[in-house]
Amino acid sequence: MSQADPAFLAHCRELLGQAHVLTGAAAMAPFLADWRGRFTGSAQAVLRPATVEQVAALVRACARWRVALVPQGGNTGLVLGSVPDASGAAVVLSLARLNRIRAVDPVNRTITVDAGCILQHVQEAAALAGCLFPLSLAAEGSCTIGGNLSTNAGGTAVLRYGNTRELCLGLEVVTPQGELWSGLRGLRKDNTGYDLRDLYIGAEGTLGVITGAVLKLYPQPKARVTALAALASPAHALRLLGVMQDHCGASLTGFELMSRFCLDLVAAHFPQLPRPFAGAHAQYVLLELSSSESEAHAVALLETSVAAALDADVVEDAVVATSVAQSQGLWQLREHIPLAQAAAGKNIKHDVSLPISAIADFIAGTAASLERAFPGAQLVCFGHLGDGNLHYNVAPPAGAGERQFLAHQDAINRIVHDSVDSYGGSISAEHGIGALKRDELARYKSPLELQLMRAVKAALDPLGIMNPGKVL
Structure with missing residues (x-):
């Protein structure tokens, strides 16, 4: 673990107060382990700001001391995007205390919220105003809007309402330099240059820290x-x-x-x-x-x-x-x-998307390839068929050793992801890339796409302090 800089941590305590700069192992533990229980990182500290101004001040401090930071919402991600690596050099920036519903506008059909708002609380606030916020997923009782935006979360209603990107009209973001961009405009039409909002959505905290959002509301169905x-x-x-x-x-x-x-x-x-x-x-x-x-x-x-x-x-x-x-x-x-998968034991998860017309052929062809390579492997295949998103998970054969089977993860990923690629699909539909799929992304993205992505990253985050090692 890297040695924490006493001057940096002292400055953070001045900004937040002693109680909200966590450094003890027990206090930090929930923020360092990924939701699936497969990886635990390390950090100098967990920082818990309560205001956008505190977030900006902390990011400025990180830039000054060259400390990497990992933005984190509800820590329900599945691709190691919201936890630090094992070096101990980074800090975790928890946005859980930024949890205000800032405004509800039933006429404009928008709701403005802090990034740390739990998704279910946003749904409830919309309902109180006689409206619907349609984003819905299994972790809605603990995941946050900032995390939903950072991964462009999908869920069960994408067929009708679209991904989180389609549900967002405006963002508020703290840049890697600690400046505040306020783009909280509830406009359906705003054709005034580059769409910065869409740049930050799905970026998994690698380009800036989302602190607030204007989201679309819909009429409550009868x-x-x-x-x-x-x-x-x-x-x-x-x-x-x-x-x-x-x-x-x-x-x-x-x-x-x-x-x-x-x-x-x-x-x-x-x-x-x-x-x-x-x-x-x-x-x-x-x-x-x-x-x-x-x-x-x-x-x-x-x-x-x-x-x-x-x-x-x-x-x-x-x-x-x-x-x-x-x-x-x-x-x-x-x-x-x-939940049943978790109770049955560990498996190798895939969150893929395909042209809807190719799904049946993909399921049949990939199952045959896996059976040839790993006889008896059990396929837990389910998902949002209407938008082409499959959760294609591979479990060990009945009675097989779990640890021995998981050792074949890279080979199984190759079979599944090569098949996805052959049908013109994507290796990540709604979970993101994080650290887990970073090397896979480099395999399936074109060199030009990767070059353009790296150019954007270098331009916005030249110090490389924003969620390093994730996506790229």
């Missing part, structure tokens, strides 16, 4: 209805997507693919959850429709659409939730897949 469809294959799921889009248009807000193995895992580890079908099916799709008219309209539209899919032999069976409790039960099946 009703949401849910169904679970059973199908013979991913190809049938793609046909079902076409049927639903033709019948429902923008009312289709969720379309989640889950393999039989996924739901078998959930049943094994969470037997209290519903089992909607008496028999087993190869694939399942969780559908959700939102209606601006009425619940009766939404139910009728869903039932008509599902009936058309059944008549066309696209779907083998289907259940439509008839109550909020039944709808929540169906969503719990989807949301408990990552």
Whole structure:
């Protein structure tokens, strides 16, 4: 571990107070371990500012003393983007205390928030104003808006509302020099030069520290209805997507693919959850429709659409939730897949995106390649089929040694990512690059793309203090 500079830490204590400069091992521990429990970094200190001005002053101090800093929100990331490396040279800049809802404008349909606001709290503040903030993901009770923006998070409603990038109108950012750029404009149209907002979204804290955002709000739907469809294959799921889009248009807000193995895992580890079908099916799709008219309209539209899919032999069976409790039960099946995976043991995760038309061929071809190389490997394949995002996770064969299997991670990544690349896909759909996929990015990005990215990084962060070792 690098030796902490006493003068630097003393200055930080002057800025924040002793209580918010954490240096003890026990106090820092939650900020240094990644969410999956696979890596623990080291740091000089964890700094906990409460205002944007304190963030700017801390960044100026880091620039003065040449101290690297790692911005961190809820630390729920999956690619080692929000934790420091093992050198101990960096500080963690926790934005958890920047948690104010600054303003809600129901007429402009915007909400202005601190970057440290927990996603669920933003959803609740929007609801109190009679509006909807549609970003929704499994970690919404602990992830923060700053982290969502820094990774351009997706979630279950991308099909209808888009990624976090599409939900953001303006940003407030502290630059690597400690200057404050205030771009908190709630404008749908602003054609005045380079779009700096989009530069910082998805940059994973490598270009600056996001401290605030103006986010889009939408009308609250009058009703949401849910169904679970059973199908013979991913190809049938793609046909079902076409049927639903033709019948429902923008009312289709969720379309989640889950393999039989996924739901078998959930049943094994969470037997209290519903089992909607008496028999087993190869694939399942969780559908959700939102209606601006009425619940009766939404139910009728869903039932008509599902009936058309059944008549066309696209779907083998289907259940439509008839109550909020039944709808929540169906969503719990989807949301408990990552929890069931964790309970079953470690696996090799992939967050990929593909042209929607290529998904069925990708699933079949990649499964065959993995079976040839690693017979018996178990595939936990699920995701947001409507926007082309698959969580394609590879677990050890039944009864195999976990540690021995995980030693093949690089080889398994190569099979999966080469397959993704061959179909014109991306090795990261919504989790980001962080440190975990940095070397993979260099393999699949063109030299020119990498050169342009490095040029942007060097121009904005010439000292290289912003989240070093991440992305590039």
